[in-house]
Amino acid sequence: MAGVPAELLYSKEHEWVALEGDVATVGITDYAQSSLGDIVYVELPRVGVTLTQFANIGVIESVKAVSDIFTPVGGEVIGINDAIDTDPSLVNREPYGAGWLFKVKLADVGQRDELMAAPQYELLISEA
Amino acid sequence: MTLDASGALRRTALYEAHLALGARMVPFGGFEMPVQYEGILKEHDAVRHRAGLFDLSHMGQFALRGGDVAAWADTLTSNTLATLEPGQARYTIFTNAQGGAHDDVIFYRLDAQRWLLVVNASNAAEMWEYLQDEVYGDVALENLHGERALIAIQGPHAWEWLQPHVEAKLAGLRYYGCVETQVRGLADPVLVARTGYTGEDGFELFLPGEDATGVWDLLLAEHRAQGLAPCGLGARDVLRLEAGMPLYGNELSEEITPLQAGLGWVVKFQKLAFRGKDALLAQREAGDYPRIAGLVMDGPVPARSGYAVYAQDARVGTIRSGSIGPSVGKNVATALVEPSAATVGTALEVEVRGARHAARVVALPFYTRPKA
Numbered sequence: 001m002a003g004v005p006a007e008l009l010y011s012k013e014h015e016w017v018a019l020e021g022d023v024a025t026v027g028i029t030d031y032a033q034s035s036l037g038d039i040v041y042v043e044l045p046r047v048g049v050t051l052t053q054f055a056n057i058g059v060i061e062s063v064k065a066v067s068d069i070f071t072p073v074g075g076e077v078i079g080i081n082d083a084i085d086t087d088p089s090l091v092n093r094e095p096y097g098a099g100w101l102f103k104v105k106l107a108d109v110g111q112r113d114e115l116m117a118a119p120q121y122e123l124l125i126s127e128a
Numbered sequence: 129m130t131l132d133a134s135g136a137l138r139r140t141a142l143y144e145a146h147l148a149l150g151a152r153m154v155p156f157g158g159f160e161m162p163v164q165y166e167g168i169l170k171e172h173d174a175v176r177h178r179a180g181l182f183d184l185s186h187m188g189q190f191a192l193r194g195g196d197v198a199a200w201a202d203t204l205t206s207n208t209l210a211t212l213e214p215g216q217a218r219y220t221i222f223t224n225a226q227g228g229a230h231d232d233v234i235f236y237r238l239d240a241q242r243w244l245l246v247v248n249a250s251n252a253a254e255m256w257e258y259l260q261d262e263v264y265g266d267v268a269l270e271n272l273h274g275e276r277a278l279i280a281i282q283g284p285h286a287w288e289w290l291q292p293h294v295e296a297k298l299a300g301l302r303y304y305g306c307v308e309t310q311v312r313g314l315a316d317p318v319l320v321a322r323t324g325y326t327g328e329d330g331f332e333l334f335l336p337g338e339d340a341t342g343v344w345d346l347l348l349a350e351h352r353a354q355g356l357a358p359c360g361l362g363a364r365d366v367l368r369l370e371a372g373m374p375l376y377g378n379e380l381s382e383e384i385t386p387l388q389a390g391l392g393w394v395v396k397f398q399k400l401a402f403r404g405k406d407a408l409l410a411q412r413e414a415g416d417y418p419r420i421a422g423l424v425m426d427g428p429v430p431a432r433s434g435y436a437v438y439a440q441d442a443r444v445g446t447i448r449s450g451s452i453g454p455s456v457g458k459n460v461a462t463a464l465v466e467p468s469a470a471t472v473g474t475a476l477e478v479e480v481r482g483a484r485h486a487a488r489v490v491a492l493p494f495y496t497r498p499k500a
Contacts, residue, residue: 037152037362038169040452041428043481059481061430063168063452064362085428 003030005096009112010121011054011072016096022109024073027100028060028091031125036062039091044069044080044102051077051104053111058101060091071104073111079103140185141277141337145344149358157249159186159274162360171363172454175326176497178355179283181347182364188252189272189334192243196265201235204262204403206386206395214239217304217321221394222255223404227385227411231255232376236306236321236334244319244334246278248376277340281347281356282330282367284497289351290331293343294320298331313346314339325364327371328497366451369460372422372493378433378448379420379462387411388419388464390492418445421470422494425459425478426486436479437463437487444469447478455495461487 004010009017014032018025033039041061051057053074060067080102084090091099116124137160146153151162162183164171174180192201198209207220214237222230231251236244247255252273259269281290291298296309298320306321316336324330335343348356365375372390374380380389387395387408395408411417425431431450436443445465453460461478469476472491477484 037164038167041430043429063366064163066432 004118004122004125006118008096008118009072009115010118010124011070011115012124013054013070013072014125015070015072017072017112017115019106019112022075022106023078024075024104024106025100026072026102026104027095028069029121029125030095031128033092033095033099036060036065036067038063039088042069042084042088042091042101045077047077047080049077050107051075053107053114069101072115073104073106075104075107077102078105138186138274140183140274141340142183142185142279142344145341146183146358151358151360154361156361157186157252159249161186162358163362164360165358168360168362168366169454171357171359172366174355174357175283175328175359175363175367176455177284178357179281179285179289179328179330179351180326180357180359180363181344182280182282182359183340183344184278184280184332185274185276185337185340186249187278188247188249188255189276189278190245190247190256190259191270191272192245193241193268193270194266195241196267197243200263200265200267202399202402205233206402206404206408208396208399209235212237215305215307217306217323219304219394221380221386221391222258223386223402223408224382225404225407226382227387227404227407228382229376229380229384229386229389230258230382232374232380232391234323236319238306238308238319246334251376275337277335277337278332279335279340279344279347280324280330280332282324282326282359283328285351285355286328286330289347289354289356290320292350293346294318296320298322301331303329311335311339311343313342318343325371325373326367327373327493327495328367365449366454369449369451369462370453370455370493370495372495374420375449379464384420384464385411385417388417390420416467418464418466419470420448420462420492421445421465421474422490422492423447423461423463423476423478423487424453424456424490424494425461426488428459429480429485430459431461431463431478431480431485431487437465437469438477438479438484439466439469439474444476453494460494462492 058069205220450461
């Protein structure tokens with residue numbers, strides 16, 4: 001699973017969002033994982049913490065570098081992906097699937113208007 | 129950073145080959161160099177278990193000639209070169225008056241008169257200036273930096289995959305041996321040395337830039353299907369850290385002496401004199417100097433260069449290099465720490481984004497290759 005899935009929303013910091021009602025699942029895009037290279041450690045907020053949209057809420061580490069994670073949505077963290085604790089390379093292999101990062105109960109569904117649709121995001125990365 | 133007259137980064141003779149292989153290029157030592165091709169972990173695995181091919185043409189190569197090279201270099205470096213025979217190479221350190229390091233280098237002795245000196249890319253310009261200022265007696269210097277190429281093949285299969293393409297019997301070449309020999313398809317002989325920076329068996333080929341692509345393509349064409357992988361500087365840094373080899377600027381610098389770096393075996397105090405000898409003698413005598421220790425992290429959080437190191441509540445040092453250690457199975461790091469914190473087995477903590485993470489001092493190297 002690569003590329004830029006049409007059904008997702010995107011941030012300019014290369015996170016994706018899958019919306020189901022007021023619950024958002026968040027991950028990093030295929031472009032982001034490819035740019036980072038082999039991911040070896042991910043630090044995420046705890047369940048129950050309230051995030052502000054676009055805040056710096058964690059880090060993702062590749063062999064060579066530490067990068068910040070900016071949450072594309074605000075609200076309460078209601079789940080984190082424990083599987084990437086034991087196998088961070090899931091984020092490389094399945095960025096849109098088993099390598100998701102966390103789930104947020106949106107404070108305000110209108111936040112989606114601050115995100116990009118797939119064609120806009122494709123344009124962004126094609127210009128990078 | 130070394131820039132050419134136009135201010136642009138330089139390119140090695142293999143630049144187009146790297147692009148064709150899909151390398152990600154980064155600036156390093158004034159050159160555009162491949163940091164990775166398929167991925168750092170895959171490339172690391174290839175070198176540990178099969179073999180990897182590296183372009184190291186950014187490193188500084190200086191040709192030295194004359195009857196006084198060894199005697200002259202012995203006054204400026206900490207190891208002994210007078211005893212080096214033709215066909216041998218030696219690792220040594222150009223020391224400053226305070227005992228710190230201008231650079232760590234390898235001298236290759238080709239014959240009675242001719243030598244090759246290989247210096248770090250990041251120090252090549254300064255080292256060239258320094259050597260020109262210091263030269264005396266029957267010593268002639270020629271700067272080949274950027275003109276000559278350097279290709280390394282490293283890993284347990286390096287010998288097997290290089291041998292069909294060179295005339296010399298590589299089995300007869302010992303670690304830190306070197307030989308000028310014919311390489312298939314090339315008119316002029318090439319210097320082949322059993323040296324490297326990965327902790328594996330391997331060879332380095334010093335050759336004219338115009339011959340580099342032919343040799344690179346030949347080795348990949350014949351052995352890539354068997355597992356030979358092009359490898360970038362990212363994998364090289366992980367490999368050298370696991371092998372306990374210093375990186376200039378991290379474990380060794382103008383301020384960090386060879387004694388502090390754990391390179392006491394490269395400091396020959398029995399030599400009559402060399403630059404920095406008195407300072408190093410005094411440091412050895414005092415014995416209380418901060419030194420490089422190997423750290424293994426207990427948990428999954430990698431330590432990175434610059435992070436603070438604590439013993440209980442006391443700050444005892446700073447991380448100098450850090451990475452995951454795929455061959456160790458843990459995150460590994462070097463730290464410059466107070467002598468009290470450097471003993472093997474000492475429990476330390478590394479501060480990462482405000483939180484302390486447990487680590488333990490271990491003996492270097494982290495990784496030693498299995499005996500053949």
